[in-house]
Amino acid sequence: MKSLGKKDIEHVAHLARLPLHDDEIDLYKEQLSDVLNFVNELELVDTSNVVSTSQTTGLVNVLRSDEIIAADILPVDTTISQADTIHNNLFIVPALLSKPSDS
Amino acid sequence: MKNPLSIQQLHNDLSNKVYSCVQLVDQYLENINKHNDDLNAFLTISEDYAYAQAKRCDSIIADNPKAFSEFPLLGVVISLKDIYLTKGIRTTAASKVLENFTPQYSATVIKRLEDAGAIIIGKTNCDAWAHGGSGENSDFGPSKNPWNTKYVPGGSSSGSAVSVASNMSLVSMGTDTGGSVRLPASFCNLVGFKPTYGVVPRYGVISMASSLDSMGHFTHTVEDAERIFEVTKGSDSKDSTVVDHKNEKQDKLDSKKIKIGLPKEYFVSGLNDSVLHTIQRAVEVYKHLGVEFVEMSLPHTKYAISVYYIIQPAEVASNLARFDGVRYGAARELFGSEAKRRIMLGTYVLSAGYYDAYYLKAMKVRTKICQDFENAFEGIDAILAPVSPTPAFKLGEKTADPLKMYLTDIFTVAANLAGVPALAIPAGFGDDNLPIGFQLIGPRFSEQKLFELGKMYQSKTDWHTRQALEGKSHE
Numbered sequence: 001m002k003s004l005g006k007k008d009i010e011h012v013a014h015l016a017r018l019p020l021h022d023d024e025i026d027l028y029k030e031q032l033s034d035v036l037n038f039v040n041e042l043e044l045v046d047t048s049n050v051v052s053t054s055q056t057t058g059l060v061n062v063l064r065s066d067e068i069i070a071a072d073i074l075p076v077d078t079t080i081s082q083a084d085t086i087h088n089n090l091f092i093v094p095a096l097l098s099k100p101s102d103s
Numbered sequence: 104m105k106n107p108l109s110i111q112q113l114h115n116d117l118s119n120k121v122y123s124c125v126q127l128v129d130q131y132l133e134n135i136n137k138h139n140d141d142l143n144a145f146l147t148i149s150e151d152y153a154y155a156q157a158k159r160c161d162s163i164i165a166d167n168p169k170a171f172s173e174f175p176l177l178g179v180v181i182s183l184k185d186i187y188l189t190k191g192i193r194t195t196a197a198s199k200v201l202e203n204f205t206p207q208y209s210a211t212v213i214k215r216l217e218d219a220g221a222i223i224i225g226k227t228n229c230d231a232w233a234h235g236g237s238g239e240n241s242d243f244g245p246s247k248n249p250w251n252t253k254y255v256p257g258g259s260s261s262g263s264a265v266s267v268a269s270n271m272s273l274v275s276m277g278t279d280t281g282g283s284v285r286l287p288a289s290f291c292n293l294v295g296f297k298p299t300y301g302v303v304p305r306y307g308v309i310s311m312a313s314s315l316d317s318m319g320h321f322t323h324t325v326e327d328a329e330r331i332f333e334v335t336k337g338s339d340s341k342d343s344t345v346v347d348h349k350n351e352k353q354d355k356l357d358s359k360k361i362k363i364g365l366p367k368e369y370f371v372s373g374l375n376d377s378v379l380h381t382i383q384r385a386v387e388v389y390k391h392l393g394v395e396f397v398e399m400s401l402p403h404t405k406y407a408i409s410v411y412y413i414i415q416p417a418e419v420a421s422n423l424a425r426f427d428g429v430r431y432g433a434a435r436e437l438f439g440s441e442a443k444r445r446i447m448l449g450t451y452v453l454s455a456g457y458y459d460a461y462y463l464k465a466m467k468v469r470t471k472i473c474q475d476f477e478n479a480f481e482g483i484d485a486i487l488a489p490v491s492p493t494p495a496f497k498l499g500e501k502t503a504d505p506l507k508m509y510l511t512d513i514f515t516v517a518a519n520l521a522g523v524p525a526l527a528i529p530a531g532f533g534d535d536n537l538p539i540g541f542q543l544i545g546p547r548f549s550e551q552k553l554f555e556l557g558k559m560y561q562s563k564t565d566w567h568t569r570q571a572l573e574g575k576s577h578e
Binding site for chain 2: 018020028032035041059078
């Protein structure tokens with residue numbers, strides 16, 4: 001039986017950049033373990049020499065000419081219209097690096 | 104005036120000037136005002152936009168003698184699952200993350216519908232990000248089943264089904280990633296259509312699981328399902344997965360030359376008696392027309408749910424990674440609990456050390472499921488099966504147990520994994536006045552045959568003409 005621990009959940013939450021509360025960590029520990037135990041039934045299927053399926057269309061390398069279609073370009077003010085914080089027509093993003101400490 | 108129940112009836116009424124498109128919009132808005140507080144089908148009502156489109160439709164009818172052939176959906180009042188981007192009309196995916204988001208462009212499908220003359224009346228409630236089988240995962244409260252408001256309408260395209268079933272729109276666009284059109288159609292006495300994967304463009308539809316998402320719709324009749332499909336399908340320079348398959352118009356089928364398979368894996372213990380009887384009755388209708396039925400097997404069916412609940416969350420986690428709250432939308436802590444659960448599950452099965460055991464394994468079993476269908480369709484024209492093991496369940500019945508909720512999709516996910524088309528059709532009622540449907544599943548690109556088979560059934564039955572809210576007054 002698969003049983004995920006608090007550390008597993010915290011690790012996955014970090015990978016997914018998902019802030020979780022402690023009660024959510026406890027809940028997902030149980031629920032994810034349940035689902036993983038259920039899907040483990042796939043071990044029963046013999047898949048030796050089976051090619052994996054990632055898509056069903058059978059299409060390969062759909063190409064088009066590398067052209068700019070003017071009608072598809074949004075004006076700047078439209079593009080930024082849904083952002084909360086804008087400066088000089090630019091999106092303000094959270095800092096990735098922290099400032100070196102002053103001390 | 105009485106709302107039309109088919110596009111043909113609408114066009115007859117409009118050309119006979121029984122009502123105008125503006126009056127039609129009046130009527131639908133009146134129904135919305137009357138019922139939406141109870142049923143919670145709509146998240147946004149686009150009243151001004153609908154009236155502007157209705158006026159345009161009325162002037163086309165007045166000026167253009169070929170109006171109805173040039174605009175095949177002229178005057179069709181349509182609602183849209185709130186996951187289709189609509190330029191200038193708020194689009195939330197029923198999530199708090201996008202509560203204040205207004206798209207800058209429209210989905211390809213929406214443009215095609217509008218160009219064909221459809222009138223957009225509003226955006227419908229759904230499970231947030233299309234995650235769910237009941238509609239209860241909406242961040243804005245569940246929709247209610249108009250046949251019995253103690254029950255769920257089915258999900259994830261819950262509000263779309265409710266809006267058509269309660270005459271708040273004539274048709275509705277939903278999305279079907281694991282059954283999200285067919286299930287609510289079956290629970291609400293509607294036709295629900297899921298096209299072959301890659302025939303209707305996904306561009307401008309908020310992605311759930313990109314290898315499974317199919318753009319489907321709700322109607323009362325199979326004929327209307329076909330009319331909508333004729334407009335939405337076809338290649339799109341913005342979605343490179345769309346195959347421009349020439350879907351030749353099917354000649355009238357000779358029912359005596361049709362062979363339909365009944366897969367034994369769909370008739371197992373756990374299948375509710377009323378569902379079983381309904382399916383048997385539907386089979387009898389076809390047999391009377393001379394259709395031959397054979398028992399057959401899709402041996403890997405029982406693994407479909409497990410494959411689906413690995414591949415789908417993996418793709419969900421990847422697609423929802425883009426919501427960072429920087430360029431639009433709110434921060435990630437506003438994801439609801441089901442979205443978080445799927446992001447966590449998907450991230451786990453893709454993470455180092457688990458990819459082979461879960462994701463790769465699931466993709467291999469997916470191949471076996473595809474092969475089951477390919478083998479089966481060598482000897483038969485289509486498969487007939489239940490959409491769901493039970494009729495609609497009660498609100499709150501499954502919300503505490505996600506795994507139990509996931510099993511709701513048990514009869515629908517295989518078609519998505521194999522990328523094949525499926526058509527859900529109303530076929531009767533069980534206890535508590537709850538509708539039951541069956542589904543026809545065909546090989547890839549067999550839409551025309553499914554439509555012909557569906558029309559054949561509807562020409563001999565009248566379940567699809569039963570109305571949820573009219574039924575209420577007889578109780």
